[in-house]
Amino acid sequence: xxxxxxxxxxxxxxxxxxxxxxxxxxxxxxxxVFSQDAKIIAIQYSATAILIGxxxxxxxxxxxxxxxxxxxxxxxxxESYYQYVTMHxxxxxxxxxxxxxxxxxxxxxxxxxxxARDMVFPYMNMLSYWVYLIAVxxxxxxxxxxxxxxxxxxxxxxPQAISEGTPGIDGGIILMLxxxxxxxxxxxxxxxxxxxxxxxxxARGMTLMRMPLTVxxxxxxxxxxxxxxxxxxxxxxxxxxxxxxxTSFFMPEMIVQGEMTxxxxxxxxxxxxxxxxxxxxxxxxxxxPAFGVVSDxxxxxxxxxxxxxxxxxxxxxxxxxxxxxxxAHHMYVxxxxxxxxxxxxxxxxxxxxPTALKMYNWVLTLWKGNIxxxxxxxxxxxxxxxxxxxxxxxxxxxxVIVDIPLSDTMFVVAHxxxxxxxxxxxxxFAAIYHWFPKxxxxxxxxxxxxFHFWITFLGSYLIYFPMHYLGFIxxxxxxxxxxxxSFIPPSAATLNEFITVVVxxxxxxxxxxxxxxxxxxxxxxxxxxxPWNATSLEWQTATTPPGHGxxxxxxxxxxxxxxxxxxxxxxxxxxxQNMPPDEVKRTDTATGAVADDPPELHQ
Amino acid sequence: xxxAIVLVLIAVGSVIFHFWSPWWFTPIxxxxxxxxxxINITFAITGVAYVAIxxxxxxxxxxxxxxxxxxxxxxxxxxxxxxxxTWVTAAGVVGLLTPGLIAWNEFVTVPEDATEFEVVGSQWExxxxxxxxxxxxxxxxxxxxxxxxxxxxxxxxxNSKDDILIEGEDLHLPLNKPIKxxxxxxxxxxxxxxxxxxxxxxxxxGMVTFFWLTxxxxxxxxxxxxxxxxxxxxxxxxxxxxxxTAAFQKWLGGQKSFATLYPKGAAGTQQAAESDAxxxxxxxxxxxxxxxxx
Ligand code: HEM
Ligand SMILES: [Cu+2]
Ligand SMILES: [Cu+2]
Numbered sequence: 072x073x074x075x076x077x078x079x080x081x082x083x084x085x086x087x088x089x090x091x092x093x094x095x096x097x098x099x100x101x102x103x104v105f106s107q108d109a110k111i112i113a114i115q116y117s118a119t120a121i122l123i124g125x126x127x128x129x130x131x132x133x134x135x136x137x138x139x140x141x142x143x144x145x146x147x148x149x150e151s152y153y154q155y156v157t158m159h160x161x162x163x164x165x166x167x168x169x170x171x172x173x174x175x176x177x178x179x180x181x182x183x184x185x186x187a188r189d190m191v192f193p194y195m196n197m198l199s200y201w202v203y204l205i206a207v208x209x210x211x212x213x214x215x216x217x218x219x220x221x222x223x224x225x226x227x228x229x230p231q232a233i234s235e236g237t238p239g240i241d242g243g244i245i246l247m248l249x250x251x252x253x254x255x256x257x258x259x260x261x262x263x264x265x266x267x268x269x270x271x272x273x274a275r276g277m278t279l280m281r282m283p284l285t286v287x288x289x290x291x292x293x294x295x296x297x298x299x300x301x302x303x304x305x306x307x308x309x310x311x312x313x314x315x316x317x318t319s320f321f322m323p324e325m326i327v328q329g330e331m332t333x334x335x336x337x338x339x340x341x342x343x344x345x346x347x348x349x350x351x352x353x354x355x356x357x358x359x360p361a362f363g364v365v366s367d368x369x370x371x372x373x374x375x376x377x378x379x380x381x382x383x384x385x386x387x388x389x390x391x392x393x394x395x396x397x398x399a400h401h402m403y404v405x406x407x408x409x410x411x412x413x414x415x416x417x418x419x420x421x422x423x424x425p426t427a428l429k430m431y432n433w434v435l436t437l438w439k440g441n442i443x444x445x446x447x448x449x450x451x452x453x454x455x456x457x458x459x460x461x462x463x464x465x466x467x468x469x470x471v472i473v474d475i476p477l478s479d480t481m482f483v484v485a486h487x488x489x490x491x492x493x494x495x496x497x498x499x500f501a502a503i504y505h506w507f508p509k510x511x512x513x514x515x516x517x518x519x520x521x522f523h524f525w526i527t528f529l530g531s532y533l534i535y536f537p538m539h540y541l542g543f544i545x546x547x548x549x550x551x552x553x554x555x556x557s558f559i560p561p562s563a564a565t566l567n568e569f570i571t572v573v574v575x576x577x578x579x580x581x582x583x584x585x586x587x588x589x590x591x592x593x594x595x596x597x598x599x600x601x602p603w604n605a606t607s608l609e610w611q612t613a614t615t616p617p618g619h620g621x622x623x624x625x626x627x628x629x630x631x632x633x634x635x636x637x638x639x640x641x642x643x644x645x646x647x648q649n650m651p652p653d654e655v656k657r658t659d660t661a662t663g664a665v666a667d668d669p670p671e672l673h674q
Numbered sequence: 675x676x677x678a679i680v681l682v683l684i685a686v687g688s689v690i691f692h693f694w695s696p697w698w699f700t701p702i703x704x705x706x707x708x709x710x711x712x713i714n715i716t717f718a719i720t721g722v723a724y725v726a727i728x729x730x731x732x733x734x735x736x737x738x739x740x741x742x743x744x745x746x747x748x749x750x751x752x753x754x755x756x757x758x759x760t761w762v763t764a765a766g767v768v769g770l771l772t773p774g775l776i777a778w779n780e781f782v783t784v785p786e787d788a789t790e791f792e793v794v795g796s797q798w799e800x801x802x803x804x805x806x807x808x809x810x811x812x813x814x815x816x817x818x819x820x821x822x823x824x825x826x827x828x829x830x831x832x833n834s835k836d837d838i839l840i841e842g843e844d845l846h847l848p849l850n851k852p853i854k855x856x857x858x859x860x861x862x863x864x865x866x867x868x869x870x871x872x873x874x875x876x877x878x879x880g881m882v883t884f885f886w887l888t889x890x891x892x893x894x895x896x897x898x899x900x901x902x903x904x905x906x907x908x909x910x911x912x913x914x915x916x917x918x919t920a921a922f923q924k925w926l927g928g929q930k931s932f933a934t935l936y937p938k939g940a941a942g943t944q945q946a947a948e949s950d951a952x953x954x955x956x957x958x959x960x961x962x963x964x965x966x967x968x
Contacts, residue, residue, distance in 0.1 A: 153902070228863055231903055236861075237904045238905060327797070331817075339879065373746065406877075416778070420771050423763070428756070439734075442735060452677060456728060456731075459727055460724070463723070466720055466770060470716065472712050475709060476710075480900075529680075537691065543697065543713075544697055549907065549908075557896055636748075638748055
């Protein structure tokens with residue numbers, strides 16, 4: 072890489088960051104409920120996301136019961152099945168993963184990791200959570216309105232999303248759209264905060280090229296979200312107008328159940344373009360924070376610097392940029408002009424290169440490390456494997472000619488669950504096991520963690536790996552029941568039963584995880600300030616859990632990158648980012664530079 | 675240690691599963707073997723990468739497991755290695771994309787001599803239309819649909835009268851003939867999917883979409899809908915029978931035309947002239963879309 076880029080990283084001291092005047096809450100309501108402290112907001116976001124995520128999980132059990140044992144459960148009919156599918160997909164993607172990674176981890180980690188007292192706009196940050204909560208409540212309400220929740224699939228494709236024949240076209244779809252619009256408004260308030268905080272509130276010495284990759288991942292993901300959500304926002308508003316005022320943005324002339332509708336000349340494909348212009352970056356909105364977190368956890372627990380830090384940063388940026396020009400790979404069979412296939416297949420496969428590099432760099436970080444197989448590390452290894460698997464099947468589906476036979480089959484379901492269902496969830500587990508000690512001052516129970524890890528990891532692989540092969544047979548997705556066909560062998564039904572049983576086992580194993588959290592909050596082994604001997608700033612706070620304002624009387628000053636592990640010539644195997652060079656204990660007196668940024672960042 | 679062993683078992687197990695599990699492609703019945711080939715090439719290239727990366731990871735986890743007397747290596751970057759990996763990956767991607775795009779080019783290039791067949795989807799059934807003796811399908815519009823004209827054919831179009839309409843019965847296709855499937859929906863999105871044909875495409879109201887294929891073996895195959903279209907989506911089935919030429923001609927001879935089945939509709943008596951202009955816009959829009967895609 073050129074030296075031009077390196078120069079920027081040489082600038083060590085930033086302008087002095089002014090002390091900010093924080094809002095000091097005195098009443099418990101303003102301290103813990105309507106709190107403006109990013110850490111409390113983070114916990115509120117996370118708890119809400121996990122609760123609604125559990126609803127999504129239960130819905131997946133119901134679907135799997137139907138797929139594994141069709142005609143056994145009377146209470147599941149086609150209508151409710153499609154409602155489960157829709158609500159499950161939407162909850163998991165938006166209300167669980169997006170909210171948890173950005174609202175949860177973003178809020179907790181950004182200020183702490185960049186050395187800020189709080190987010191720059193704490194009041195707006197608080198509003199962000201409350202609007203999110205309302206969005207979740209509106210979404211939940213749609214289960215209970217007449218006609219029930221929408222059954223249009225999480226992609227909400229018109230015309231069927233708002234036409235007769237689809238469940239939930241009375242209240243369900245309206246509430247769904249309103250909820251999405253609210254979610255986006257709430258997210259925007261938080262998102263602006265995350266971006267501005269990273270750009271403006273970093274501690275002295277925290278140059279961009281010294282930021283931990285977790286911050287880079289969340290930062291770029293937030294920018295993607297701020298650019299991508301508006302497409303969903305307008306699509307949602309336009310569909311609401313179509314549904315409520317009878318406009319025809321997305322609605323062509325059609326005859327539904329024998330009646331000509333009053334719509335005319337709308338374009339269903341326009342919606343698909345808007346949806347996927349949001350929908351593809353959405354994958355990376357979830358993935359980039361996960362990439363960042365994995366990088367940091369692997370580095371810490373392998374006691375080794377992340378391999379190719381600059382490459383990792385540029386890969387995040389490149390993936391983020393490219394993710395805006397690949398959206399139509401979700402539309403290869405949509406009836407759009409087939410010549411688009413050439414362009415979108417090419418861009419999609421190009422994205423694979425920076426993504427593969429990240430994969431290599433994680434594995435190369437393990438190479439010649441000194442690996443502690445702690446629970447967070449175990450989950451990260453599991454992430455690498457499942458993400459590798461899902462990334463590879465992405466190469467199948469991105470290559471347009473391969474997508475044609477596989478599109479809309481169980482292969483797709485297996486692919487996106489590996490890549491954005493299982494993989495990010497494994498990272499969430501890794502992150503919780505890793506940062507819980509900072510958040511609570513206590514460790515999670517190791518043995519229970521092992522149990523949770525093995526069931527979850529092996530179970531997920533057993534659920535989704537064989538599922539790809541159902542797609543090769545040609546089993547379609549979003550099918551309430553497959554019924555009689557001439558091409559699906561009876562053994563496929565056995566496989567479906569097997570998958571359902573594993574799903575239930577994995578599902579119930581999560582009880583152990585939740586119990587572990589609740590019990591450890593009170594009874595866990597005390598963790599101390601820095602149980603993993605990590606370098607980044609959140610582990611260097613004066614108190615654990617960090618108090619309001621994060622750091623003690625003085626903000627930290629940063630002297631080096633976040634990956635000073637096992638630096639030669641230094642006694643300890645880690646050097647915190649904020650340890651002044653003259654306090655670093657050296658085994659020899661040779662030179663002073665070694666414990667600072669790696670020479671590559673200093674040429 | 676345990677983790678390293680488990681990783682090796684997963685890598686080996688996945689390969690074994692791939693080759694020995696009973697679940698694989700449904701035998702093909704069209705000319706799109708290039709799709710199966712592309713899948714197999716992708717499996718070969720990515721499968722090697724998959725196994726290699728997992729095994730390397732397992733090796734690292736075993737070899738560099740924590741020992742108190744060991745210290746990790748310190749190597750922030752290794753440009754040579756990083757560039758080398760970049761180029762190897764790029765080469766792999768080119769290896770996947772090239773055959774893929776070549777095959778795609780074939781897929782989007784409909785042969786001149788392809789016969790047009792039309793599939794009409796509605797919640798939740800399939801209907802079909804074949805050209806009559808003139809070899810051409812007449813124009814159509816959703817606005818013309820009525821009990822006397824369930825396909826919405828344009829009675830003023832001379833090509834439409836002899837179009838053959840198939841309702842509530844199996845579709846038949848001739849063996850070894852290139853066929854262009856025109857797809858039309860009267861309500862929501864659907865997707866015409868025959869697993870043995872490999873190719874599939876959405877039906878989109880307001881547009882005519884298409885794909886082409888040549889059948890390669892006789893038999894009876896299931897037609898499924900592969901795009902969610904409401905509560906009856908999973909039950910939207912049909913069957914397609916691929917016949918050799920003689921059997922196909924025999925079947926075709928037994929089918930009836932628009933003019934025979936719906937004399938009123940074909941005469942266009944109940945259709946007022948005022949809607950002509952509107953109908954035109956829809957018709958041209960449809961045709962344009964076809965042209966664009968050719
Ligand atoms: C182990 C937990 C999970 C199980 C057992 C599960 C199961 C399922 C099932 C059975 C379907 C319906 C497939 C079909 O026939 O189309 C589905 C759809 C889906 N799932 Fe999951 N899922 C899980 C976790 C997740 C997570 C964490 C995500 C987050 C990205 C997710 C995202 C989706 C999406 C987007 C759909 C598509 C919905 C649609 O077709 O409209 N799932 N899941
Ligand atoms: Cu995508
Ligand atoms: Cu359908």
